[in-house]
Structure formats: C-alpha cells, structure tokens
Amino acid sequence: xxxxxxxxxxxxxxxxxxxxxxxxxxxxxxxxxxxxxxxxxxxxxxxxxxxxxxxxxxxxxxxxxxxxxxxxxxxxxxxxxxxxxxxxxxxxxxxxxxxxxxxxxxxxxxxxxxxxxxxxxxxxxxxxxxxxxxxxxxxxxxxxxxxxxxxxxxxxxxxxxxxxxxxxxxxxxxxxxxxxxxxxxxxxxxxxxxxxxxxxxxxxxxxxxxxxxxxxxxxxxxxxxxxxxxxxxxxxxxxxxxxxxxxxxxxxxxxxxxxxxxxxxxxxxxxxxxxxxxxxxxxxxxxxxxxxxxxxxxxxxxxxxxxxxxxxxxxxxxxxxxxxxxxxxxxxxxxxxxxxxxxxxxxxxxxxxxxxxxxxxxxxxxxxxxxxxxxxxxxxxxxxxxxxxxxxxxxxxxxxxxxxxxxxxxxxxx
Amino acid sequence: xxxxxxxxxxxxxxxxxxxxxxxxxxxxxxxxxxxxxxxxxxxxxxxxxxxxxxxxxxxxxxxxxxxxxxxxxxxxxxxxxxxxxxxxxxxxxxxxxxxxxxxxxxxxxxxxxxxxxxxxxxxxxxxxxxxxxxxxxxxxxxxxxxxxxxxxxxxxxxxxxxxxxxxxxxxxxxxxxxxxxxxxxxxxxxxxxxxxxxxxxxxxxxxxxxxxxxxxxxxxxxxxxxxxxxxxxxxxxxxxxxxxxxxxxxxxxxxxxxxxxxxxxxxxxxxxxxxxxxxxxxxxxxxxxxxxxxxxxxxxxxxxxxxxxxxxxxxxxxxxxxxxxxxxxxxxxxxxxxxxxxxxxxxxxxxxxxxxxxxxxxxxxxxxxxxxxxxxxxxxxxxxxxxxxxxxxx
Ligand SMILES: Nc1ncnc2c1ncn2[C@@H]1O[C@H](COP(=O)(O)OP(=O)(O)O)[C@@H](O)[C@H]1O
Ligand SMILES: [Mg+2]
Numbered sequence: 001x002x003x004x005x006x007x008x009x010x011x012x013x014x015x016x017x018x019x020x021x022x023x024x025x026x027x028x029x030x031x032x033x034x035x036x037x038x039x040x041x042x043x044x045x046x047x048x049x050x051x052x053x054x055x056x057x058x059x060x061x062x063x064x065x066x067x068x069x070x071x072x073x074x075x076x077x078x079x080x081x082x083x084x085x086x087x088x089x090x091x092x093x094x095x096x097x098x099x100x101x102x103x104x105x106x107x108x109x110x111x112x113x114x115x116x117x118x119x120x121x122x123x124x125x126x127x128x129x130x131x132x133x134x135x136x137x138x139x140x141x142x143x144x145x146x147x148x149x150x151x152x153x154x155x156x157x158x159x160x161x162x163x164x165x166x167x168x169x170x171x172x173x174x175x176x177x178x179x180x181x182x183x184x185x186x187x188x189x190x191x192x193x194x195x196x197x198x199x200x201x202x203x204x205x206x207x208x209x210x211x212x213x214x215x216x217x218x219x220x221x222x223x224x225x226x227x228x229x230x231x232x233x234x235x236x237x238x239x240x241x242x243x244x245x246x247x248x249x250x251x252x253x254x255x256x257x258x259x260x261x262x263x264x265x266x267x268x269x270x271x272x273x274x275x276x277x278x279x280x281x282x283x284x285x286x287x288x289x290x291x292x293x294x295x296x297x298x299x300x301x302x303x304x305x306x307x308x309x310x311x312x313x314x315x316x317x318x319x320x321x322x323x324x325x326x327x328x329x330x331x332x333x334x335x336x337x338x339x340x341x342x343x344x345x346x347x348x349x350x351x352x353x354x355x356x357x358x359x360x361x362x363x364x365x366x367x368x369x370x371x372x373x374x375x376x377x378x379x380x381x382x383x384x385x386x387x388x389x390x391x392x393x394x395x396x397x398x399x400x401x402x403x404x405x406x407x408x409x410x411x412x413x414x
Numbered sequence: 415x416x417x418x419x420x421x422x423x424x425x426x427x428x429x430x431x432x433x434x435x436x437x438x439x440x441x442x443x444x445x446x447x448x449x450x451x452x453x454x455x456x457x458x459x460x461x462x463x464x465x466x467x468x469x470x471x472x473x474x475x476x477x478x479x480x481x482x483x484x485x486x487x488x489x490x491x492x493x494x495x496x497x498x499x500x501x502x503x504x505x506x507x508x509x510x511x512x513x514x515x516x517x518x519x520x521x522x523x524x525x526x527x528x529x530x531x532x533x534x535x536x537x538x539x540x541x542x543x544x545x546x547x548x549x550x551x552x553x554x555x556x557x558x559x560x561x562x563x564x565x566x567x568x569x570x571x572x573x574x575x576x577x578x579x580x581x582x583x584x585x586x587x588x589x590x591x592x593x594x595x596x597x598x599x600x601x602x603x604x605x606x607x608x609x610x611x612x613x614x615x616x617x618x619x620x621x622x623x624x625x626x627x628x629x630x631x632x633x634x635x636x637x638x639x640x641x642x643x644x645x646x647x648x649x650x651x652x653x654x655x656x657x658x659x660x661x662x663x664x665x666x667x668x669x670x671x672x673x674x675x676x677x678x679x680x681x682x683x684x685x686x687x688x689x690x691x692x693x694x695x696x697x698x699x700x701x702x703x704x705x706x707x708x709x710x711x712x713x714x715x716x717x718x719x720x721x722x723x724x725x726x727x728x729x730x731x732x733x734x735x736x737x738x739x740x741x742x743x744x745x746x747x748x749x750x751x752x753x754x755x756x757x758x759x760x761x762x763x764x765x766x767x768x769x770x771x772x773x774x775x776x777x778x779x780x781x782x783x784x785x786x787x788x789x790x791x792x793x794x795x796x797x798x799x800x801x802x803x804x805x806x807x808x
Contacts, residue, residue, distance in 0.1 A: 313498055314531035316518040318545035319596060325519075328544070332535040 055385035061157035065092040069158035077178035086134040093127045113153035165386035197367040201349040207289040208296035208345045216300035246358045249287040253278035279361030287355045296341040303337030447471040454504035464490050466656040479635045481643040482653030488636045524593035524601040530585045532577035539573035545596040563591040583614045604636045652676050674802040677726040684771035686725040698796050705766040709743035711801035722804040727794050729774040736793030744793035
C-alpha cells in the first residue's frame, strides 16, 4: 500500500480540496435555510425583541423634558427635590408649550399617577406667567407640587431605561420612601388576572385530557377505516373558523340558548333560575376546551399508536385484571403523549384571546385580554409589553420544567 | 412423564381424519391431560376457518410444540388457550374444567411473547415483581422470589436495569423468568426465540429446555423453525392451514411422516409422483412412475387403487450405485449439478422425467468421481420411501 502514503505537498492540496468541498456544501445548506431564517427573524424574533425592549425602554419623557430629566437624575427619590429641579421643569414647560406637547406630556404623566393630567394641563395654561423663584410659583399654582407623589412619578418617567412597567405589571409600587412595596389588596389587578389565566388554563387542560384520552385511545385501537373517519371528525374543528365555533357556543349556552331551554323544557331547572353558562369563566372553559381538544388528542394518539397490544396481554396473562393492567401498564406508557398534550394545550390556553373576549364576560377574561386593552384602549404599550414578557417567561419556565421532568423519565419534546 | 406413554401411543397412531374418535378413544387415559381442546374452531371474519376442528390433549409436564408455516393458525391456537381470543366453536378444558368463559388473568397461565413484552417503564426486578404484586403477595416474599428468579436466569446483578438496557438474550431470559415466577402449571411461548441470532437461539433453546426439565412445568411452544421443534419437544403438532397434520414424537415426525405435507415440511425431501400399481402386502406397495418403471414404497394411510401417489424419500437415504437386493428400487438418473457443502456433496439428478432429486453423499475426498452429465443408477430401500395419497393433507 505504498501508493496510499502521501507526500507533504499532496497533504496540503488534499486539505484545500476538502475544505473547499465542505465550504460549498455549507453554503448550499445555508442558502436552503436562508428563506426560513429571514422569515423567522422578521416575523418572530424581531417583534419579540421589540416587545422586550419596549417593556424596559421608555425615552419619551426624557426627550420632551431634557432639563428636568437631567436635574432629577441625582435625586434620591425621597420627599421633594431641590429648587434647581423646579427651575428645570418650568423652563422645559415653556419649551414644550411652543411645541404644543403639553397634552402628550399630561397623558404620559397621567398613566404613572392617575389624576395628574389636570396638574400638568394647569401648568400648560399658566406657564407664560411663571416667574422665578419657580418653586413658590409652582406651589402657588397647585399645592400638589409640594408633595412627593408627583415628583416620584416624574422621576420614574425621567429615566429612559426603567423597571416601572414591570413593577406595575407585578402589582407593586414605589412608596414615599422610594422602596418597592406591594399594592394594597383591592388595587391589585394583574396578579389576580395572571392567577386566573393559569387556573383556567389548568382547568381547560384537565378537561381536554379527560375528554381527549378516551377518544385518542379509541382512535388507536379502531381498525384503520373507522379510525380515519373518526380522525376527520376530530380534525373538523380545525377547518372551521374560530369565530364561528365560538359564536356557536354563544347560541348553545346563552340564557335563552339551546341548553338552558332544553333543561327548562325537561324540567331539570325552573325557568327563573336558568344556568349562567356563558359570559363568565364557565363559558371560557367550555369553549376553550372544545377548541383546544385536537391539540390534546393528536399527541396522545400518536403515542398510543406506538404502544404494542402485547403489553396489555402480557399484563393480563400475569394475572392483572383489565383495570390494573390499564393503570399499571398502559397508562404509564402514554405518559409522553399526556405530557406533550397537556403542555401544548396549557401553553396555548395561556395566550388565548378571542374566545375569552367573546364568551368570557367579566369573570372569564384572561391576561391576554388585559394586554389587548393596554395596547388598544389605554395606550400603555410599555405595560402591555411588560405583561407579555412576564407571560413569555412563564411559558418558558413551564417548558424548562417539562424538559427537566422529561429527561428524568426518558422522553423529550423536540 | 409417568403414564403418558400409552397416551402418546394412542395419539400417534390416529390419523387427523378421525380426531373426534381419537378424543373419545383416549379419554380414559386422560386423567393427566392438563389441557384439552375439543373440536375447537376459530374464525376471525366468519368466512375462513383459521383453526378447523382442533382436538388436542396436552399431557401434564410435557413440552409440546406447535410447528407450522406462517399463517397456519399456531398463534391463534395459543391465544385461544391463553384467553385472548374466544373460540368460535368447541371447548377448551384446563385441568378438566372448561375455560371458555374464564378471563386470561384468572387462568393462571404463564406466557412468553415473541417481542418479550417486558414493560419498558419498569426495571427488571419490577417486571418480575408485577405478577406477584397483583396477587397481593407480601413485600418480603416478593423480594425473595424475585431474587430467586433472577438467580435462576443468571441475571442477579441486572435487577435495577430497564429492559431497554439489556441485550436480546437477557431480555428473553427476563421474559421467561417473569412467566415462571408465579409458578404456573402451564407456560405458553409464541416464537420466543424468533428475534435472536443463531448462536444465542441455540443457547436459549438449551436453557429453556433445562428449565422445563428442572421445574416440570407444562410448556406449549410455538415455532416455525423445525430444528427448534425437533430438538426441544416431547411431542410436536404440525399445523397446516388450521389443521393438525401430525402429532408425534420428533423422531417419528422425521422417520414416519403421516402426510406428504409433513414429509416435505420436516427436513429435506425428494418428491416423485406416480400411480398405484399394486397395494402389496405388509404395507409395501408398488407405484408406477410416468416413464413406466415400478418402484416399491411403504404405504402410508389408505391408498385407493389407481390413485395418484406422492413418493417421498430423504436425500440421505438415496443410495448412489446401489447393490441389487430384493427391496431396493433402482432408477437411472442423469447428473445435473454438484453442490459442494464441505462435509458432504449434494448431487442433483434428473430422473424418470420428473422434478430433479437430490442425493446427499459424504465427502470422501474423491470429488471427481461424479461429473455433470454422467448417467448413474440411484436407489433406495422400500422402507425409506413413503407413498402418500396425493392431495391428502396438502
Ligand atoms: N386478529 C386477527 N384478525 C383477523 N385475522 C387474523 C387475526 N390474527 C390472525 N389472523 C389470520 O389468521 C391466520 C392464522 O394466523 P396465526 O394464528 O397468527 O398464524 P401463525 O401464528 O401460525 O403464523 C392468518 O391467516 C392471519 O391472517
Ligand atoms: Mg404466529
């Protein structure tokens, strides 16, 4: 085999040939992936990055009121700041008046300190008459300027990078001493909503599992012909508009709807206490269970299909009755499907928006509806971004926990 | 197996045609039959009988093998015995009691499946403990038995492994141990060695057989591998098309096949066809080949006059250049091909215008003695050549 031994020159040549061949391979692989990569970056990664940025970065106030922002920077956040800050504020307002930005500023401050709109607009109207010393002039205009709340609000606004959206989203606040504390019970909005979202998500997941498991099992044992037919029935909801399905539930569940009428007609309930099945959390759970059911059935089915028949037979032959064999031998083997289905349904239900908006009423709305409200009505995009980011973190934590569990049990999603 | 010799004799001599009669005839000696199939039929689709009128008695402590080609109904028979498939007709008795309506978990029959069916989410020890747990045995007793079982199959150190972490042979042993751990009287095995390579299979055959000898359990074993059946079994039931063709000891199966199918299915076989010339005496008949020559053969079953006959003779019983004796039939044959096998040589010859026959000759180092195209004389003793009615038992 002497021919096979290469000289040093040949080695170098071989190396360059190999690397150029590999480079060509890598390039073509990259070109194949490129369209998807660009698409995912533009439609997924970029918006999420934008959302995360918006939840912490809010330069509007600092841009409108540069002097105030600079003067507030060294403030320790307690009591009322020094004269130089009052002066900076007055001068900034004189500037902003010429740009007709007072209204925008008032909105900005009002989000931080509800009711502060009047305070700002008052300055706007009286800014021309403001004379030094500004502290006395402002306090004369409105005594609120001698209280720390408005200054804390402005201080919060003055920083371009801020945690205030997260503080608000977690139902926390900054007190007079500049410390972060929890809101009083009656003022908490978002945490209860988060809790409700997770609670309803868990209930929907449980319902999907209870209904989906027998169907998936049936699908997996049925002869191919019938299984295909049943599969079409399972998938049918996928091919109908979400809106149609949701409104169909309104027709069925409302006070004068099919189910209530039927119950009254059969005498199960009296006409005066018809069940309230919709425009509350019950309605949300029913409609979402229906819509998310295929996401439970499909992973379950795909796992059940792979569990050989002989395991159950082996268990029976070893003396286990049908019930024991099912619980101890069949059920554990469907665990990957159960876990995947539950994770899928739970995560999807956390972000559900249209269905709770249509059938949820007061007690059935979820965090996503609040996010939509902050984006569309209250125009507090920073808070909306913070809420969304918290939801995202929650989902990622769940996924992490699932994978930890899965690793212990020897199965994995993706 | 005390007392089962009579039974065997009784069963061996009866032809499949009068199964019913056989059951009745032998029922007196059947006190020690652990399992009885009485006229059992099975159909899945109500059109085709997968098992036809099966009657079979299995003696206590015996190793019975169901042997047959794929699709001949072996698994179905086993599943009916285990209780996973209902018989559509007939009765199955275990220890004299009908078990047609007893669910599988109440039958107390151990079973080894082809893919072992070890529970993948349990360790080896948990797999072994399972049948004991469902019988509500105490923890201490379970532990003792599991350890004993692990020792029995020489896997003492692997109790904490999952089945997926074991080799095929080890999984096989666990499956056998699990089927035996609750001390069933009867163990069923459905092609348990099908997934193993040849060496391992031979070793496992030996181990299963020695377990059988040691524990004295009754084993019903399904295989399509004839050598496995011949080496392991006390008796073999050859299945074809849902019927038992022959139920005999392995040696009889090879030496005295009852039908042309069995002769062909067990071992190698040369087939010639002809017409019955003379029914003869002492079970030796004469058959006229299409080229007019007449050969002598042992008659199997009833052969009607002028019937078409299938002659069957094993390659190693065909003699090249035979000496002329009274019961030696000889024919002229042309050498068609020589196939070298190391220890022996197979010579393929065309004879009497029929399908070629094969002769097995020990390799004596004189390979050049026979050449392609040579015309040779071949022959066989009448007792080595068996004559069947054509079409009987396909
Ligand atoms: N569950 C079933 N449903 C319908 N037909 C079956 C079923 N199981 C087996 N069969 C048919 O019954 C025949 C005998 O099968 P089987 O008992 O498995 O044979 P073997 O084990 O000897 O290979 C085959 O033709 C097979 O197609
Ligand atoms: Mg089979």
